[in-house]
Every structure is written in structure tokens, then in C-alpha cells.
Amino acid sequence: MTATSDREQMAYVSAQAADARVNVELDTGDMTLNIGPQHPATHGTLRIACQLDGEQVVVAEPIMGYMHRGYEKLCEVRTYPQCTTLINRIDWLGSFANEVPFILAAERLMEVEAPPRAQWIRTILFELSRIANVALFLGDMGVQIGALTPVFFAFRDRERVLNQIEEVTGGRFHPNFDRIGGLKDDIPKGWIEETRSVMVKMRTFCDEMEDLLVGNEIFQARCRGVGVIPPEVALGYGLSGANLRASGVDWDLRRDANPGLSWDQVDWRVWTHPDGDSFSRYWVRLQETREATRIVDQLLDGIPSGPIMAKVPRIIKVPAGEAYISTENPLGEMGYYIVSKGDLGPFRVKIRTPSFNNISIVPWVMRGVYVPDVITILGSLYFILGDIDR
């Protein structure tokens, strides 16, 4: 399937490029344009080497490794509780959500289950990370097309969510709060009410973004029909999260493969969009942020009482075995494949990050697009550099 569509797309691109050359006597081929490593659209240090033919991209090759920190190797020489410190720093905008699949995988190997209260609070913090993370995207997408206001709104309102996370965990970006068997602490007094009012504000923020961007004529012109990814291509590349759902694939790990958190206790829905273009990726994320605030509202109503920590030994030794657990993180499917040999630390950890797969489609999707569209497509794919480079 993909092989044919690759060829078809190549033929289409070369035909278009040939058309563009008809009236121009100049040879415009073989120009190389470097986007990044320090371009604002790259959210960090990612370089995209584009070979241009006139205004169109022929080959776009992402070049990374500027931030490679070797976490898979470092995890091998640490104990399980120490690994979460590193893992926090993979997707630095949705940090609490990073810890959860790793802890769940370790818990599965140990055959420990966190008490219900811990699971609910975990789910709440997970969704708060999602809101804080995606809120920044919702504003940042405006910057990619030259609208500066939304990003200031996003930074302003995201701070409210970060404050709530900080109140519980003590850290804005690197909470390091999840423990094997439960959580480090309980939620503070009065936190539930505060969070509820923050969720109301975040819904207002989503409405503002909708008014500012979604209905905006320029935004629509720049994003509609740009960077279309068909569902079968998206699956082959392993795209996940909102990028996959924007291509019309109705798949959400929270609903379909819940690894033991409380999403099945509340009433919510998965949003998809049939178009697969930059606009639909923005739209899906906007709806998901709204949905997340509703999930948090419902979860806040029903936090069960009880302990927040299961009985676990003081020195954590994980029995031998292998486990792969992935969750629906703000950016997509994040999973940890842990190989344990019964030691204090993991024998091997394979970190499957969403952005790595999401960006690997760049060479495919960039073929034949115009240079300004490179920026909007990159922005709409939404990646965090730490999540690509690990």
C-alpha cells in the first residue's frame, strides 16, 4: 500500500515541479535550505535540511541528535526509583505523564497494584499534564503563521495548570512524584476546589483559541489541505495521538488499552477528524483539551478514600520478566519496554517515544510542499525535542 502511494506521490510531485518550470527558463533545482537548528518552529534544536526545486521541497531530511542524552543507557545503571528522575525530562512539557507508563510497567512485573485513590490522583495529574502541554501547542500554532497573541494567552493560562501540579508535586516541570505502588503524597487541602476553577478557566481559554485561530481566515488558508496524511500511511509510520486521530483513525489508548488508570470510570469521548491535514490536527487537539478538562472535573468529584501507597518493600527488586506498557501521552503513544533480570535496576529499557515516530513521517509528508508550509506542518505535528532525542 505505502509503496504504491509513495510512488504515486513522487510522480505527482515531479509533475508539479515540471509544471512550475515550464514558464521559467532558470534552472532552480538543487538549492539546499537549512531550517534550524535554531528556528523557532523547531521547538528546540532540530535541523531540517530541505532540497528545494523553486519554491517546492523535493527532499526534507530532519537531522537530530543535538539533544541526545542516552537515557536508555543511563537507565541501565540506575535503580528503578532513580529512573523516574530521568524519565521526567523526556517530554519536558508533560512530565508527570512520562513517569506513569514506566511505573506501570514496573508494577506489572512486581505484580503490585496501586490503591484506587492513587490511581485516581494519577489520572488527574496525567490529564493536567496533558492540558498544560497541549495548551502551549494551541497558542504556539498561531506563532507559526504569524499570530503572536495566542501564545501569550497560552503561557498565561498554562501557568494556572502548572500551579496546580506544583501544589501537589512540588515541581512545575519535573514532579518525580509517581512511585512504584502508589504516589509520594496525597493532595493538599482545598486543591480540589481550586482545580475545578482552573478547569473552568481552561475551557474559556479553549474558546478564546477557537475564536482567535480556528475561525481565522488566514489560519484556515494556511492549514486546510496542507500536509495531508492518509490513515494507512500514518499507521505504517507509527504515528500516534492526535496526529493519528486527525487522520480519521479512531484509536485512543486511554479507551482501548487502559493499563489500569481511571479513565474507564468517567464519561468522555475520543475526537477524530477525517481530513488528516494541519488544520484537523489543531482541531483534534483543541477538542481533546476541552475533553481533558471534563475528565478532570468528573474525576475530582469521585476521588475514593483510602491509602495512596500499596505495600511495597523498601528496597525495590523487580522480578525477572519483560513488560511493555504504553499510555496515551499528550504527544501520543509513549511506552517503556522493560527487561528485568531480578535486579535493583532494569537490564534494558527501550523507550518508545511518540515524537520520534511522529517526526519520522517528515520526509514523506514534506515532499512537494511549499517552503512556508514546512513550518506549519512541523508545528502541527507537534513534537518536543527531548521526546525525539531521549
Place this chain on the structure above:
Amino acid sequence: MTDETTTEETPLADDKRERLLNDLSESFGEILVESHLRPHEDVWFRVKIEAWQDAAMVAKGAGFEYFGFLSAIDWHIAPEGRYEDTEFDAGLVEEDDEPVEIDSSTGYGGGDTRFQMLMQLYSLNEQVGMILKADVGDDMTVDTVRDVFPGADWHERETHEMFGISFRGHPTLQPLYLPTEFEGHPLRKDFPLLARQVKPWPGVVDIEEIPEHLEAQLEAEVMAAFEANEGGS
């Protein structure tokens, strides 16, 4: 290595995965070496390395269209590469001490060689994942699955630089993360982590054993706190 296809640890039967295990074992036929099932968790298949690409195609044909990840495992037993601070590595273990136990097991589905390929696929129709493994031979070469799952392109590049495994048929096996002039394969177990050798790891204190005379007392305290918490709130 024994065939551990039937696992009777959990009372609840996992029909979905068992059916999948039977169906795929049949489709794989001769190329399957070993399989393993953990009910309600995952299914593992170990296939012959020559049939790595075919196995990917069979899996894709059986509905596993979603490409999760591709990587490798180095089963090399190298305590010296793991705990530079342990007594064993520091050379403090005397010859007449008890020999250090070396665990040479190779995970679910088994493994006979040092390097093993690892691939995770997901079926959206069945909502179930599977893990595919294959032992890498001495020539350290595997067929590329890039044509089956285009997403494998970068994963293979990463595996190539991190483990030194070559992929037959992959057009651009340039380094993805590492600088071009980098020597060695960092995720191999015998690749030393230099930072640890320069400076001892301070985190080792974290896992210090509790002195014997305090152990009972601490245990009682923890239990008391736990019970108080469980009864209250």
C-alpha cells in the same frame, strides 16, 4: 529453553490473546521458533532471523498494521558494564568468596545469541499488541522491514548505530543521533559508561542495606503507619 506457550498463572483466561497466539503460530508455520503468552499482558513470538521480513509481512497481513517500535537487546552478561560501584566490579571480591551468580536467562521466548531483534506491533481491530523477536547471527545482519513498515526506517538507523546491527536493503544507514566520527556502539553492554568510571555514582547510597539492629524497628514503624492510613481517611 522450554516452550512456555501455556501459562496457568492467572485464573482468568485471555481468549483474545490465545486465539491470536494460535492463529499466528499457524500463519508463521516453520519460521516460528518459540512463543510465549502472558494472559492480559502480551504475546511474544520468536522467529528465525532469515524470515524476519516475512514475519513482519505475515503479522501485517494478520491485522497488525500499527508499527510501535523496533530495537534490539544485548543479552551479554557484563557486570562490569553495569554496576561500576559494586564490589564485584571494583575488584573487592576475593577469589575464595562465593562466586557471583550470573543470570544468563534471555527473556520470554528465549534466545540463543547475544543480540536479539525486538519489534512491537499493534492490531487496531483486535486492540491487542504483539512482540516479535529474532536472534541475530554472527554476521550481525538483518533484512530491513522498511518496505513493510516505513516507520521502521529511523528505528533501524538507531539500532544500527547503537548496537552495530546492519540492515540488508536499507539505503541510508547513516547515524541518526551520534556524530559521524563516533566510534563504538553505546547500547552494547560492553560499552563503558565513562561518566560512571570518572566519578562514583552518588545514588548508590539510596539502596544501602538497613543495619540489622534497625531493621525490625523500621519495619514495625512502616507497618504501623500503613495500617493507620488504611483504617483512616
